[in-house]
Amino acid sequence: MNYSDIYTVCYNRLDVFKTKDEAKHFYTMCYYSSEGAEHERYASILIDLNFSNLGKDGVSYYCNEISIKVKESSFLNIKLNDTLSIDDTIKFYEEKIKLILEVSEKYSVDFNNSPPFEDFGSDEETYTNRSFSNYYKDLLEKFNINDVNILTDSFSDGKYKLTINDQEFKITAWDSLESVIDNVDLMIEKFKSNDIEKDV
Secondary structure, X not given: OOOXXXXXXXXXXXXXXXXXXXXXXXXXXXXXXXXXXXXXXXXXXHHHHOOOOEEEOOOOOEXXXXXXXXXXXXXXXXXXXEEEEHHHHHHHHHHHHHHHHHHHHHOOOOOOOXXXXXXXXXXXXXXXXXXXXXXXXXXXXXXXXXOOOEEEXXXXXXXXXXXXXXXXXXXXXXXXXHHHHHHHHHHHHHHHOOOOOOOO
């Protein structure tokens, strides 16, 4: 399997880094501040990273969490609903999470902030706020769902009704990355079941 990012697996957690130097620096610091079995885990990861974009601790064979390095000393942590193999976890990251993060970065969404969507609003507020409608339209296009009509209305402070071709979804300014993943999954599921007809 070819990997587009740098990954490490330690204590059943997949860590995602943008560069190999970044990953090596992080685990070198871990290595020098540890001993015993933990020391050996970090050494195994560092050895793997010399030859591959995937470093493993030698004892983790599945993942229940993903941790993505997003800033100098900041990680974005995601608990998985199910325990996945290492390859399936990487596939889930590359085929879903990474795409959502690319769109979120375009809209300056920081999931380590609370609330992440503080600067977003209904369609009536787009002259002062970013657009939930445009955000979710761009997200759906990442998953090859095009030609949709999306409207966003506010029904309470920080709470919104997103309507996609007459199908309604509830979103909030406090939605976490996990919430956005769930929203996108539900939208894709509705399209596959033809509950949402394409706007043609």
